[in-house]
Amino acid sequence: MRNTASRRSAIFAALAIVSTTALLTACGTASGPGGDDGGLPTELGDFEGSVSILAWPGYVEDGSNDPAVDWVSGFEDETGCMVDAQAYGTSDEAVNLVRSGGYDVVAASGDATLRLIAAGDVAAVNTDLIPSYDGVFDFLKEQEWNSVDGQSYGVPHGYGANLLLYNTEVVNPAPTSWDVVFDGASAYSGKITAYDSPIYIADAAVYLMAHQPELGIENPYALDEEQFQAAVDLLKAQREHVGEYWSDYLKEIQAFQTGDSVAGTTWQVIQNVLEGEGATTAVVLPEEGATGWSDTWMITSDAENPNCAYAWLDWIASPEVNAQATAYFGEAPSSEAACDFRDDCEAYHAGDEEYASQIWYWTTPIADCVDGRTDVECVDYAAWTEAWSEIKG
Template structure:
C-alpha cells in the first residue's frame, strides 16, 4: 500500500469543532476469547483521558510537523483525551502492530481491514454513537471493506482513485484506456511505472475484466486460480517495460518531471503537484475503471480507551476536521459538508457517486470470494504477496 504521505502538501488550517460526545462504558459483549467483542457498544460513558492511535503519516497531525497543521489539539481540548500516535508505512505493518494490543484506534486501508476483522483485532462499531457518521457519503458506507454481514466495523475517512498519469508531449493522442501500460506498454518501454504493492495485481484484474471477459472476473479482489494466474501473467508481461515500481509519491513526481516515466498509475494529488510545477502531464480515469482506496477508522477489540476511541471517530469524521485531514493528505473528504471547508473538492470528484462507482476500492483478498461465489475458493492475500515478489523478480 502507500509507503509515505500521499500528499502532505497544501493543507489549510481549520478551526476544529466537535459536538459533545459522551464516550462508551462498555465495548460490547465479548465471546471470552482473544477475538474481543462480537457486538458493538450500545451506550456511552466517561472518557479515559488518553487514546492511542495508529495511522498513515499525515492522518494525525498535532502541529509538531507543521505548526499550521493541527487537528489534534482541538480534540484534546474538547474531550480531555490526550492523543498518543504512531505512524506506519504499509498495511502489513499496521496489521502486525495491531496484534500487539497497544492501540485503541487504527486508520486502515481496504487491503488490511478484512484481515483485522478476521483476526479479531477490531470491534464492530455502533455508528449511532457517532453523530458525524450521518453526513458521510452513502457510497462509502456498508461496503465490503468496512462491514461484514451488515455490521459496520468503522468510519470512512477519505477516498481516491488510482488514476492513469501520462506525459502529454509523449503519449498522444490522449489515452482513454489502461492499454498503454499493459498491451501497448512496449511503445513506452522503460518509461512505464506502476504502484509497488501486491494489491496492484487488482489493477491488472480490472483491465482483464474488460479485455478478457471470458475469464468471468466480477470483482478484482475475488480471483480464482485461473483468473489470478491471468492477472499475474499480464503483470509479468508488463515487467520488462517498467522503469520503476513506486511507493513514495515524491519519487513519481521526480520521474515525470525528468521524463524517466511517461505513463503509469498515480494519485490525483501527484497530478496537482505536477500541474503546479507546469509539468506536461495529465490524468484520466480510464474506460475500464480503476482501483482506489477508502480508508476506515476502526476501534481495537482490546481498546484500553474505547470511550476516547469513539470520540476520535466522531471528531475525525466531523466536517472541518475531515476537510483539514483529507486535504493535507491529498484525497477526497468523506462528506459533502467537508467541502464547505475546502476549495478543491471538484478536482478530487468529491461526492460524485457516478465517478466513485467506477472505482474498485482496495479490499483484502480472502479465500471466501468477496464477489459472493461459493462454488470456488479465491486466492488469498498471502498468495498475492508471494506472486508480487515473483513478478518484480
C-alpha cells in the first residue's frame, strides 16, 4: 500500500511538450500496435506473451500474498500475457526505475506523472484502443496530471482525498477546518501529525487559499515565490506542534490508537481500520477542500510489449477488476460500474463530483505554472524538496 510513500522528489526538467510520434517508439513495428506514420496506434497487434509492470504495492495482486486476492491470473488466462510485476515505495523510486528501462507499464501518482511525460519516459495513448476507458468518471479524464494539451497519457485507476482525522474525545468541537492543524495547532501541541512529503506543502497552500486570499493562490501546485514562501512559513510555524510526520499508514493508525496523535492528515482507509478496531476517531473533508491523489496507468515510451501493455490498461480499468484492486488498496474506483462490485463506494464518495471538485489532486509543481500564468515562474518540485528539509529541521 501507500504505507512507505514518502514521495521525496528528485530534480526534474521543466515540462516540455514531447510529440506523440517520438514517444511511442514501438508504433509501426511488426509486433507493436499499428499506427499512422508513426503516430498514435490505431489498432493492436498480436500479444507478445508477457508484460512488465511497475506499481504501488497492492496494485498488481496474483494471489501469492493472499489466495483470495488475485486479478492477475484472469488477465494472464485471457490474454496469454504473463505478468512480471515489481512494487515501488515512492514516486521518486518509480521515476528512477522507469528511466532504468525494462518496464512496459507504470502506475504513477500525480507527483510523478508530469516528470515522466516531460522526459519522454511514457507514451501518449490512444484511448480508443482501451474500451474500459469509456466508463471512467469524466472528472478523472484529461486532467493536468494525466494529459497534455488534451492528449491522454494513461488511464485513471483510483482516487482519494487527504482528509482531516481527529480524536472525537479530545478535539472539541468537531473540526470543520484545517485550522486545527495550522493556526489553531497550539491547542493540541505535540499531538498534531502531518504527511511526510514535500507535496504536503500543497496542503498548506490549500489552507492559505481560503484564509489569505490576498496571496492570489489559484492552484496549490502553482506557487510563485511569494505564495510558496507563505506556505513554507505556515509549515514552519506548524512544526513546533507536530509530534510526528508520517508516511507509514500503520504508524499513523498506532499513533491515534495510543493517543500520541489527535489530529492530522489521513486517508479514508486509515479511518476505516481505526473505526473497525473501535477507535474514537472520525474524518472530515474540511471546508477549505483538500489535496488528494488520482493514480494513472501509463505505458512507457520504450515498452517492449506494447500490445500486452494496452491489454493491461483495459483489464485493470474494467469494472470488476478495478473494483477489486481499488477496494484492496483502499480508495475510490475509477468508474460507476465498478461500484456494482463493491459495497463501500459511498464511504469513499465514489462518483460524487461535488465531493471530488473539492480535491486538489497531486500534480508535479513545475516552473511553467500549471494554473496557466505566464507572467511569472512558479517554484518547481526540486525547490519544494529542499524547503521540506528546512521545514522539518
